[in-house]
Amino acid sequence: MFLPNQHPDYRKPLAPVDAETLGVPAAEEVERYLTYRDNHAPTPLHTLPVLAAELGVNTVHIKDEGFRLGLGSFKALGGSYAVIRLVLEEASRQLGRAIDLAELHAPEVRAVTAGMTVACATDGNHGRSVAQGAQLVGARSAIFVHSGVSDERVAAIARFGAEMIRVEGTYDDSVAEAARVAAEKGWIVVSDTSWPGYERIPGLVMQGYTAMVREALRQLPSPPTHVFVQAGVGGVAAAVAGHLALALGDQRPVFVVVDPARAACLFESARAGRPVKIEHGEPTVMAMLECYEPSLVAWRVLSRVADAFMIVADEDAVAVMNRLARPAGRDPAIVAGESGGAGLAGLMRAVADPEIRAALDLNEASRVFIINTEGATDPERYEELVGMRPDAVTNSTRRADA
Structure with a gap:
């Protein structure tokens, strides 16, 4: 299904707070923060010429966030960045002077952070980022996971010293429980979704993601025509x-x-013209995308700047995982988790439908940019869906490049 953006705010300027959050100066500040991370390096941008030719477009470039900060997904940029920002703000308040990033590990700052606990709900990736950020600054973390989060993903978060709290139900149930418990205990909620009265911190999380866009714009030979x-x-x-x-x-x-x-x-919100909560049904294989209510901040932005909304089936996502693992010709092999290739699945659906292709003006001159948002964050599940271990896919690329 495909839906052009018909919201009354479409093509209007972003709200001032969102323009400040997502603009170039803010993104440059995020990049400055990243220079203080020991394992920071730009993630790869892959060119897939054989796939582009098959799809009838000029180029397909994929930004591979499976290599981000050792956490395996783009979310490494958001939660940890927000935690660091919040710690510096609290230290500035308690110490009575502005504290810069260079002082993050100073004894007086660490004394402040030792008394802080950050909390969030997660499908896996965001919680890992928040927990890592808390460990980096010496704060405590409490991560709420719903019943659908695999034990392997829980263990990957717990290794950063997080207190893990299981919640019955869906991701949205875990969001509500995290907010309730945090309010009782005086913890700081670092959520990647927003609700009425809670927007600034999710805005900081989103701000963290802009760093990968800055990287991509430097890596791309020319700006994309489609994303x-x-x-x-x-x-x-x-x-x-x-x-x-x-x-x-x-x-x-x-x-x-x-x-x-x-x-x-988001598709149903676009159809309704306002944010809507949808009914929980059969779980999707795209576990990191299994959310039933949009972030209010995200919707406010997308209602203005998204051109269209579409949906893809579970089998589309699994087919993309397999295609990227076993590429044609000299295209590189890419490890994409269950949710990582959903954007590419959307492109493949769009070019296969003449009406959608025409509506988006996808043609032989189109330069398409995709983000592989995660690698194999659950290697056992990846092997089950692809029939190969993630390291076997990675090694096949190394052999091809040799």
Whole structure:
């Protein structure tokens, strides 16, 4: 299913707070923060010429966030960045002077952070980032996971010293429980979704994601004409679309938001013209995108700068995982987790449908940008769906490059 953006705010300027959050100066500040991370390095940008030819477009470039900061997903940029920002703000308040990033590990700052606890709900990736950020600064973390989060993903978060709290129900249930418990205990909620009265911290999380867009714009030979990005609550889609709109202005690309068919909260919000919570049904294989209510901040951005919304089926996502693992010709092999290739699945659906292709003006001159938002964050599940271990896929690329 495909839906052009028909919201009354479509193509209107971003709200001032969102323009400040997602603009170029803010993204440059995020990049400055990253220079203080020991394992920071730009993630790869892959060119897939054989796939582009098959799809009838000029180029397909994929930004591979499976290599981000040792956490395996783009979310490494958001949660930890927000935690660091919040710690510096609290230290500045308690110490009575402005504390810069260079002082993050000073004894007096560490004394402040030792008394702080950050909390969040997660499907896996965001919680890992928040927990890592807390460990980096010496704070405590409490991470709430719903019943659908695999034991392997829970263990990957717990290794950063987080207190893990299981919640019955869905991701949205874990969000509500995290907010309730944090309010009782005086913890700081570092969520990647927003609700009425809680917008600034999710905005900081989204701001963290802009760093990968800055990297991509430097890596791309020319700006993209089309961008397909997957959405859960919408944070990454809004960060990418909002930053590109601000950075490129009239030259900004056509932006398409891709939802899982079984958790299409942004698609249904676009259809309704307002944020809506959808019913929980059968779980989607795209576990990191299994969200049933959009972030209010993300919706506010996307209602203005997204050009279209579409949905893809579970089998589309699994087919992309396999295609990227076993590429044609000299295209590189890429490890994409269950949610990582959903944007590419959207592109493949779009080019196969003449009406959608025409509506988006996808043609032989189109330069398409995709983000592989995660690698194999659950290697056992990856092997089950692809039939190969993630390291076997990676090694096949090394052999091809040798």
